[in-house]
């Protein structure tokens with residue numbers, strides 16, 4: 001054990017989890033936490049609740065649970081609040097989402113019926129398929145940001161919270177590229193006052209969170225905290241940020257399979273990914289401008305993992321296509337098909353087919369939980385800006401400008417665990433293994 005380098009403030013008191021977008025993912029997460037607390041299910045898929053971490057040598061047999069190794073908020077310390085463009089309570093929204101069975105939703109009805117979303121910051125230009133009515137009004141975007149800050153402060157007071165985190169679970173917004181107004185905090189704040197159309201609703205929530213010293217995690221692929229203005233604010237306020245786009249379903253499998261093929265130096269000529277899904281997320285993504293945001297996020301993964309610039313013979317001609325089709329009969333039960341055309345010894349062609357019948361929000365809910373707990377932990381560690389060690393959870397992990405993001409799930413996990421060891425002053429695991437044979 002080396003010397004402890006970072007002083008972590010203990011997780012005392014209640015943690016408020018603030019969620020813009022109380023749809024399928026958010027309600028599956030909240031119902032799940034409440035049901036788990038009642039012993040009605042297990043937090044499967046959550047590293048903070050089920051994962052262990054090896055300390056020291058393999059022969060030491062020292063593998064505590066992560067939640068026992070570091071100071072994390074407990075599930076019973078969580079309070080939930082959020083915003084939506086529809087006024088449904090968490091109970092009604094969870095019932096309409098049809099992800100969690102009625103018996104689970106009803107079992108926690110009393111606790112979740114009182115969770116009612118506050119009016120949203122919404123701009124139909126960014127999500128054309130939704131026609132929400134539960135929406136804030138204000139002269140300027142700065143007014144709207146102030147209203148979000150007031151919601152947060154009121155919630156903190158009412159629930160007697162000691163800390164808060166924000167996790168965006170709202171719809172994917174239309175594709176946006178960084179532009180002048182996003183470059184500095186000063187320009188961004190002028191843009192808020194002048195109602196600059198290139199400032200999206202998600203940026204207004206993020207600005208409000210960072211100004212209030214609240215960590216912000218982005219579960220969708222839209223441009224939000226990954227602009228210089230927000231990173232500047234995060235540094236000034238000493239707040240951690242992370243994103244973007246929860247890594248679930250098809251991309252999760254992609255980042256499991258692709259590193260394996262590359263590790264064995266197998267070539268890949270083509271990867272065709274098809275999806276059908278019928279939830280509201282699917283409906284929003286049916287609009288081309290919103291699909292483009294998702295497509296960019298999904299496409300970036302393979303290039304980064306396979307590194308065609310290092311292995312041109314194996315990957316330079318890779319044809320990677322992603323299709324998402326809105327198909328209402330399936331609801332949240334997404335089905336995906338992947339066809340992988342690979343190349344082996346003496347250039348012989350082979351194929352792999354993957355057919356994943358998943359439940360989108362069941363895969364996303366534990367990620368929301370882990371991000372809420374780890375982002376709060378990061379803040380208590382005194383960290384600010386991009387939290388690269390949380391890349392594990394994202395399809396498009398944020399990284400410092402000029403730095404390639406890490407997509408390989410196993411490298412991401414090793415990075416996350418080594419960060420925890422580092423913070424706690426434990427030796428890092430190098431997997432060298434020589435010490436057992438010397």
Ligand SMILES: NC(=O)c1ccc[n+]([C@@H]2O[C@H](COP(=O)([O-])OP(=O)(O)OC[C@H]3O[C@@H](n4cnc5c(N)ncnc54)[C@H](O)[C@@H]3O)[C@@H](O)[C@H]2O)c1
Pocket residue numbers: 020021022023024025026083084085086097120121122123127130132168169170171172173201202219220221245246247248249279280281284360361363364
């Ligand atoms: N596995 C997954 O489910 C998964 C994986 C990765 C990313 N995501 C992303 O997570 C987000 C949520 O997914 P979902 O399945 O819960 O979708 P959903 O449509 O069920 O929920 C999104 C909610 O956000 C609300 N909303 C939209 N704009 C808002 C705004 N400006 N302010 C407040 N609320 C707003 C909508 O009314 C809706 O209730 C989507 O962006 C999705 O792309 C989901």
